[in-house]
Amino acid sequence: MPSKKDILDLYFMPARRDLIEIAAYLDRLDRHDGEEDFRVAGFHKALVALQNPGDKSRAEAVLLALSDHSESPIPAATIQGAFGAPDESLINSQ
Amino acid sequence: MKYIEPHGHMVSRTTDDYQKMAMAGCEAICEPAFWAGYDRASVQGFYDYFRQLTEYEPARAAKFGIPHFCWLCINPKESEDAGFAREVLSLIPEFIDRPTVLGIGEIGLNKNTKNELAIFEEHVEIAKKYDQPILIHTPHLEDKIKGTKLIIDALKNANVDSSRVVIDHVEEHTAGLVLDNGFWAGMTLYPESKCTPARAVDILENFGMENIWMNSACDWGVSDPLAVVKTALEMGKRKYDKATIERVIYDNPKKFLVNCPNFKI
Numbered sequence: 279m280p281s282k283k284d285i286l287d288l289y290f291m292p293a294r295r296d297l298i299e300i301a302a303y304l305d306r307l308d309r310h311d312g313e314e315d316f317r318v319a320g321f322h323k324a325l326v327a328l329q330n331p332g333d334k335s336r337a338e339a340v341l342l343a344l345s346d347h348s349e350s351p352i353p354a355a356t357i358q359g360a361f362g363a364p365d366e367s368l369i370n371s372q
Numbered sequence: 373m374k375y376i377e378p379h380g381h382m383v384s385r386t387t388d389d390y391q392k393m394a395m396a397g398c399e400a401i402c403e404p405a406f407w408a409g410y411d412r413a414s415v416q417g418f419y420d421y422f423r424q425l426t427e428y429e430p431a432r433a434a435k436f437g438i439p440h441f442c443w444l445c446i447n448p449k450e451s452e453d454a455g456f457a458r459e460v461l462s463l464i465p466e467f468i469d470r471p472t473v474l475g476i477g478e479i480g481l482n483k484n485t486k487n488e489l490a491i492f493e494e495h496v497e498i499a500k501k502y503d504q505p506i507l508i509h510t511p512h513l514e515d516k517i518k519g520t521k522l523i524i525d526a527l528k529n530a531n532v533d534s535s536r537v538v539i540d541h542v543e544e545h546t547a548g549l550v551l552d553n554g555f556w557a558g559m560t561l562y563p564e565s566k567c568t569p570a571r572a573v574d575i576l577e578n579f580g581m582e583n584i585w586m587n588s589a590c591d592w593g594v595s596d597p598l599a600v601v602k603t604a605l606e607m608g609k610r611k612y613d614k615a616t617i618e619r620v621i622y623d624n625p626k627k628f629l630v631n632c633p634n635f636k637i
Contacts, residue, residue: 279612289570289611320514335578337571341545345517348486355452355483360513362565 320344320363348372373614375600375621375637377401379478379507379540379587383421383428384409386488389590389597394436396601399622401433401637402629404443404478404507408449409592411450416457418446422463426470426506427525439637441629443477443507444468451482451491452539459468468502474632475499477507478540479518484563494532505536505631507558510546512565516635520546524553536631540587547579557630560589561599569603573610585625 280288307318324343329337346364352372374397376403381389382403392402403425412418425442433440444467446460457475467473476499481488499506520539527537539550541560543566550557559575560566567575573585587600596602600621607617 279626284611291572335544337544337574341543342517344514345545346514348518349521351484351486351489351522353486355485355488358449358482360483360511362513365515 289301316365316367317361324363373400373601373618374628375398375603375604375618376625377588377597377600378538378585378625379560379589379593381406381589382433383424383596384527384592385590385597387432387436390436393597394438395498398438398440398630400441400625400635402441402474402507402511402625402635403413403429405445405447406478406509406591407447407449415456415463418460418529419463422467426467426472430472438474441472441474441632442633443474443494445476445495447478448480448482448488448492448509448511451488452485454487456475457487457491458494461491461498463605464498465502468504471540471605471634473634474629475505475507479506479509480509481490481522482515484515484522489526492523493526493530496527496532500530505628506532506538508537508539509530510539510541512541514541516541517549519535520549523599524549524555527555528553538585538628541589543567543574544571544576544578547575547584551579551583555583557584559584559586561586561603562589562593562595564594569599569606572603573606576607581616581620581624582626583624584620585628586621 281370307339325338327343344363346369348369377393377398380403382400382401405425422444430440444464446457451457451611479492479495481492481546505619508523510516534554538556540557542550542557547557557573561572586600586603588595588597590597604617604621
């Protein structure tokens, strides 16, 4: 099994790249005009979960923050695709 | 290094991909029935697709020395039209005994609707009637955990043999749920919307290497038919030995696919 140093050697640079990519994405979003949608709030909720995962792994906490937690099947599909974050206003209306 | 691709949509891939997979050591490809990227306009469209899966793709793969197998169903996206879906389901018995058919799949949910769930349950009944294993698609992105829970509840209600069911496209928030309920779990190495190679190896480290497989689910979207092999390389970077790697990419899928009488390699 790899040591912590092995993991750092393998993944620190890609993780650093991904962290800067997230920062640049948020700057990009701020820089452009227009309305935000539910995906922005979902992303910020996921960032909080990343820093405060509770008793879960960070990856699990982030995925859960980006998930629909309703429990019942919905009456009908209005779209076929998914967005990557839950639209709470749509979920609450179903 | 020999491996099995347990979930690849080869109808949407070129012969270049078959060649690359053969060169990389692929010893079998299993292709579930899926959404073509658009909704088919007729039941006959599905009939033709089932012919493609059971006749043409095995012949195409054989030119590269790779045995090709398939699963049959109507995919969750097109299950929303329940009447249409039932007409497609009625075609399955004609194809179920063809020599390369493995079972029913990839059934599942997409937006977690009532109709999708009803058609999923009807597929499960067909699988039980014809004594077939089941391959399941879990929804994308924000819909995944809700759909996985609905699927597991439906499977428990149907009293299926969990050892003959693989629930695919698991991620960190659903892998434990699937495995703890006795089902096989599939990790899909699909860029952006599913697991990366590094995360797939993380899931193996966190949840163990029993009853789990990896697949590329390569299709008409941006995807990589060599994703399984590249994840094997990732395991090597983390100092897993060849025997352990081969266990995950070859022995594990083979162990599940023994449930399918037509799986012969």
